[in-house]
Amino acid sequence: MKVSLLRCDSYEYAMEQLRSSLKSFSHLFTPGDSVLVKPNMLSARRPEEAVTTHPAILKAVLIFLKDLKCHAMVADSPASGSFQRVAEKTGIKDVCEEMNVPIFELDQPITVAGQIYKKINLDRRIFEVDKIINVAKLKTHSQMILTLAVKNTFGCVPGLEKSGWHMRCGTNENFAAFLVDLHRLVNPTLNIVDGVVGMEGNGPANGKTKRFGVIALSTNGFVLDFVLCKRLNVDPLLIYTVRESLLRNLIVEHDVEGDWTGQIQLPITTPVLPVPEALRMLARRLARSPRISKTKCVRCKICEERCPAKAINIDQMKINYEKCIKCYVCHEVCPQGAISLVRRIF
Ligand code: SF4
Ligand code: SF4
Helix, strand or coil, rough: CEEEEEECCCHHHHHHHHHHHHHHEEECCCCEEEEEEEECCCCCHHHHCCCCCCCHHHHHHHHHHHHCCCEEEECCCCCCCCCCHHHEEEEEEEHHHHHHHCEEEEEEEECCCCCCCCCCEECCCHHCCCCCEEEEEEEEECCCCCCCCCHHHHHHHHHHHHHHHHHHCCHHHHHHHHHHHHHHHCCCCCEEEEEEEEEEEECCCCCCCCCCCEEEEEECCHHHHHHHHHHCCCCCCCCCHHHHHHHCCCCCCCCEEEECCCCCCCCCCCCCCCCCCHHHHHHHHCCCCCECCCCCCCCHHHHHHHHHHHCEEECEEECCCCCCCCHHHHHHCCCCCCEEEEEECC
8 A cells, every 4th residue: 555745835836746646546547437536625715725626636637537538527515605606716617627527516315334324325426437536635624633535525425414414423433433434435546635735723614724735645545644644743543534544444554655744733623632432521511612703704694504403593693502513514614714613611
């Protein structure tokens, strides 16, 4: 198992550099293969905001597939906003038009069984194509702490069902178990993490952009995420999805190609130490809670609509903390950065 860490400081050079690196993965694809490329299209944000996969990275992947005579397509299901608007604002639609590649929303669920969760609705196209390339963004994540290759496949769950999973799972540990199930079902042939410019602090949508200067590639998303944690000097046990992968023995032996290392400021929601089972309830009580800024809020009600616990009432500008499960979806989807995460005295 190999993980390649490609140093790359600018999107201006990313395309050429990535194209030459991708050549070592050509043997995975056969002419005529249908290949679904799954970028991070979280919400309608500009490429320089580093919330979504940069179009230059996507373009390099599409050129690679075209050279191999594969039939590429681009698809995702955004966490908020209309698919069309997200595709336009992120620059992803322009790249697809330029490359003459179809782009569509993942909105046609079929039910499949995971290892732990036995009924998961995923878009049927995931199982109809020959191969999948997962193109994630290197970012922090207020709930999972980091979002890398494994978390990116959450976008294969159609529409509002994504919010429902937060409620169904209830805890960060269960949600990570679900994400690991999901990534195994999607089973990408190749995973790429765009870390040329990513996000630190309170990601995945409202943190600070940061130039990490790396593009990471591997056929194994679990190993890729583990290696990125190590190279970012982050304890893998702090990252819920990586911890779950370790518990399931999914981090197989691997070689790392490339000497890149980096630093990242984690979200304020990061536990100081991995929390032992006995202290989970207390840790949950002490975890930060969302708070709405009345001055920043434009009352679009996206958070209210997406809150899986139905804990938000924007007309009254209130969050019901008895109902709130601290999934931070509201913080993730708010387009105004109007939801902060604060420690409450209880
Ligand atoms: S907090 Fe954000 S998402 Fe919620 S209504 Fe206000 S602006 Fe919209
Ligand atoms: S209020 Fe925010 S953090 Fe609490 S359950 Fe709703 S979306 Fe999740």
